Amino acid sequence: MVGNKATATAVKLARVQVASAFPVTPQTTITEYLSDMVANGELDAEFVNVEGELSSHVVVQAASRVGARTFVCTSGPGQLYMHHPMHQTSDNRLPVVMATVHRGNKGMMPDHTDLMSQLWTGWMQFYVEHNQEALDTCLMSYKIAEDERVRLPIAFGYDGYVLSYTAEPVEIPDQKDVDDWLPPYKAMPSILPDEVLPENLGGRWDRSDPQKRWQEHHEAIVNAKDVIVEVNESYGKKFGRSYGNGLTEEYRTEGAEAVLVAMGSLTGTARAAIDRLRDDGLNVGLVKLRCFLPFPKEDFQEIGKKVGAIGMIDRNVCLGHGGAAYTQIRNAIYDLEERPSVLEFIAGMGGKEVRVDDIYKIGKKTLKAAKSGGVSTSTEWV
Amino acid sequence: MIGIRIHGRGGQGAVTASRLLADASFRDGKFSQAIPMYGTERRGAPLVAYVRIDDVRVRERELVHEPDVVIVLDPLLSKEQSVASGLKKGGLLILNSKLPPEKVEIAGDIKIATVDATKIALETLKRPITNTAILGAFSKSVGYPTMESIEKSIRKQFPGRVGEMNIAAIHRSYEEVTPVVQATHTEPVVEESDIAVGGYGVLKDVSSWRVFTPIIDLDKCTGCRSCWLFCPETAIQWKDDRPEIEYHKCKGCGICVEECPVKCIAFERVVV
Numbered sequence: 002m003v004g005n006k007a008t009a010t011a012v013k014l015a016r017v018q019v020a021s022a023f024p025v026t027p028q029t030t031i032t033e034y035l036s037d038m039v040a041n042g043e044l045d046a047e048f049v050n051v052e053g054e055l056s057s058h059v060v061v062q063a064a065s066r067v068g069a070r071t072f073v074c075t076s077g078p079g080q081l082y083m084h085h086p087m088h089q090t091s092d093n094r095l096p097v098v099m100a101t102v103h104r105g106n107k108g109m110m111p112d113h114t115d116l117m118s119q120l121w122t123g124w125m126q127f128y129v130e131h132n133q134e135a136l137d138t139c140l141m142s143y144k145i146a147e148d149e150r151v152r153l154p155i156a157f158g159y160d161g162y163v164l165s166y167t168a169e170p171v172e173i174p175d176q177k178d179v180d181d182w183l184p185p186y187k188a189m190p191s192i193l194p195d196e197v198l199p200e201n202l203g204g205r206w207d208r209s210d211p212q213k214r215w216q217e218h219h220e221a222i223v224n225a226k227d228v229i230v231e232v233n234e235s236y237g238k239k240f241g242r243s244y245g246n247g248l249t250e251e252y253r254t255e256g257a258e259a260v261l262v263a264m265g266s267l268t269g270t271a272r273a274a275i276d277r278l279r280d281d282g283l284n285v286g287l288v289k290l291r292c293f294l295p296f297p298k299e300d301f302q303e304i305g306k307k308v309g310a311i312g313m314i315d316r317n318v319c320l321g322h323g324g325a326a327y328t329q330i331r332n333a334i335y336d337l338e339e340r341p342s343v344l345e346f347i348a349g350m351g352g353k354e355v356r357v358d359d360i361y362k363i364g365k366k367t368l369k370a371a372k373s374g375g376v377s378t379s380t381e382w383v
Numbered sequence: 384m385i386g387i388r389i390h391g392r393g394g395q396g397a398v399t400a401s402r403l404l405a406d407a408s409f410r411d412g413k414f415s416q417a418i419p420m421y422g423t424e425r426r427g428a429p430l431v432a433y434v435r436i437d438d439v440r441v442r443e444r445e446l447v448h449e450p451d452v453v454i455v456l457d458p459l460l461s462k463e464q465s466v467a468s469g470l471k472k473g474g475l476l477i478l479n480s481k482l483p484p485e486k487v488e489i490a491g492d493i494k495i496a497t498v499d500a501t502k503i504a505l506e507t508l509k510r511p512i513t514n515t516a517i518l519g520a521f522s523k524s525v526g527y528p529t530m531e532s533i534e535k536s537i538r539k540q541f542p543g544r545v546g547e548m549n550i551a552a553i554h555r556s557y558e559e560v561t562p563v564v565q566a567t568h569t570e571p572v573v574e575e576s577d578i579a580v581g582g583y584g585v586l587k588d589v590s591s592w593r594v595f596t597p598i599i600d601l602d603k604c605t606g607c608r609s610c611w612l613f614c615p616e617t618a619i620q621w622k623d624d625r626p627e628i629e630y631h632k633c634k635g636c637g638i639c640v641e642e643c644p645v646k647c648i649a650f651e652r653v654v655v
């Protein structure tokens with residue numbers, strides 16, 4: 002099944018109660034699948050048709066606030082248009098789950114700019130590799146977001162076209178098992194102090210220290226790592242599939258002198274490249290960066306101790322800064338006494354095709370840096 | 384692993400063909416992946432789709448640059464040398480063509496099989512949608528997926544009568560496809576041209592997209608302007624109070640034929 006169908010299927014399995022979305026390529030078919038499921042009685046939910054992404058977001062925000070399990074999805078420009086209410090959803094600590102079907106903003110084809118542009122909104126972010134992982138991550142997202150220790154919205158992204166419209170085998174868990182594992186959402190009391198309710202749902206509280214809510218929000222995201230690890234493990238026990246430790250996943254890193262790091266659908270292509278590198282006797286491994294926010298700093302510190310170089314392949318670029326994950330990885334390893342080199346590769350922007358061969362070359366370069374040492378600060382556009 | 388590239392035109396069902404192939408292979412116990420290449424969604428525009436079939440889960444996401452098999456759904460594209468580009472040595476080209484493979488002018492160290500899928504589609508489905516009408520030929524020439532699995536995939540994709548019509552089409556193509564033969568020409572006879580005449584804009588010559596050509600009988604025409612109004616390509620001009628088709632803009636969609644209230648537009652199959 003195609004990526005969008007996998008997502009819609011997960012939404013159905015999670016027994017979402019309120020969904021809303023405005024169709025935008027390449028997310029459109031999710032809205033079609035969901036509308037069909039609601040119309041033919043497969044999914045007992047309200048699917049609210051709206052005139053734009055601001056409205057779709059506010060609909061799920063309100064529904065989540067009154068205790069419904071909610072879903073919203075979008076792509077590219079729609080994601081950018083939705084930006085403003087996303088801040089409020091996370092500030093109010095509402096466990097909304099969103100699928101972002103990546104579409105760049107310099108054209109229709111995918112890169113991660115849409116979701117990366119939301120880094121400051123206080124949402125957790127996952128980037129998935131294949132259609133099966135889209136389905137599994139959607140289910141895990143509800144479990145994580147609704148956990149009392151977390152209470153935060155989650156967006157999971159997958160590359161438009163590359164996954165949204167590519168058909169491949171996906172295993173669909175039994176509804177009964179999902180019901181067991183993911184009981185109905187029990188609304189939690191509002192995180193806002195009593196005195197601000199009900200007049201001012203989004204309002205300012207604790208005027209004596211306006212910064213406190215920022216600190217709490219930040220700490221809540223950072224602390225969510227434990228829950229992500231836990232949920233990934235329990236999903237694995239129940240359904241037989243898990244993804245590394247939930248935050249990162251290593252592939253053929255044993256004895257590696259260098260590792261590449263990839264996100265989203267590039268990871269699959271990178272696996273094929275790593276197999277070729279290993280066949281040629283080159284000790285290069287792969288780390289999939291699955292959870293970008295909270296950033297798994299500790300994982301990269303562990304990896305950084307073991308290898309001589311890390312090659313980050315970013316499918317995003319913060320213009321004037323560089324790749325978002327590259328910056329984070331360099332930041333993470335700064336605490337180490339002996340630091341590996343970190344190399345920056347920008348690939349797949351605007352949907353530019355990334356071939357196995359391209360990643361093979363990235364692997365060779367990174368290995369060379371591991372052997373020669375030294376810090377490279379130049380960016381390579383693949 | 385084998386890689387497959389499918390050439391067709393918007394409306395011929397290349398994407399559906401890729402998914403049916405992937406789905407049927409999965410039913411046969413293989414892993415598979417079907418990748419559509421979406422450009423502008425315009426009926427008639429040339430497009431491609433790709434399939435990978437393997438014994439283990441397919442992980443790479445790049446397009447299939449060196450296919451083992453190329454399927455061509457369109458009779459005119461079946462005459463283009465470009466459809467063989469990238470095809471592996473000894474690879475197989477399955478063409479929708481009336482010609483026997485020995486007469487095909489596409490060159491290379493490749494093998495060719497042909498089937499008149501347009502004729503089969505017109506007779507079984509009553510429309511020139513050739514995607515299923517070529518799958519039977521694929522199964523026969525390549526050896527898989529099994530016809531049982533293709534049937535199951537078709538029934539899932541098109542429930543009811545439409546599914547049965549498509550199943551009739553795959554069986555006819557299974558029977559009627561020619562044996563696989565080595566290409567007659569080793570050096571290109573026809574020049575390799577850019578077959579990606581996609582995109583918007585009425586300046587491009589899209590006459591090669593037509594399977595049928597509309598012809599207006601001006602003696603019967605009442606001048607009602609319906610055809611002029613409905614043509615999606617602005618191919619119909621208004622001259623001396625009568626319609627005139629600018630054929631380089633006409634992609635042969637048949638909308639004018641449908642819309643004409645006095646049915647004075649004939650629709651004639653292009654001779655290939």
Ligand code: SF4
Pocket residue numbers: 597613614615616617618619628632633634635636637638639640
């Ligand atoms: S078939 Fe008729 S409607 Fe279609 S493009 Fe040609 S003239 Fe226009």
Ligand code: SF4
Pocket residue numbers: 599603604605606607608609610611626642643644645646647648
């Ligand atoms: S629709 Fe038919 S009758 Fe009307 S102008 Fe066109 S050709 Fe003439």
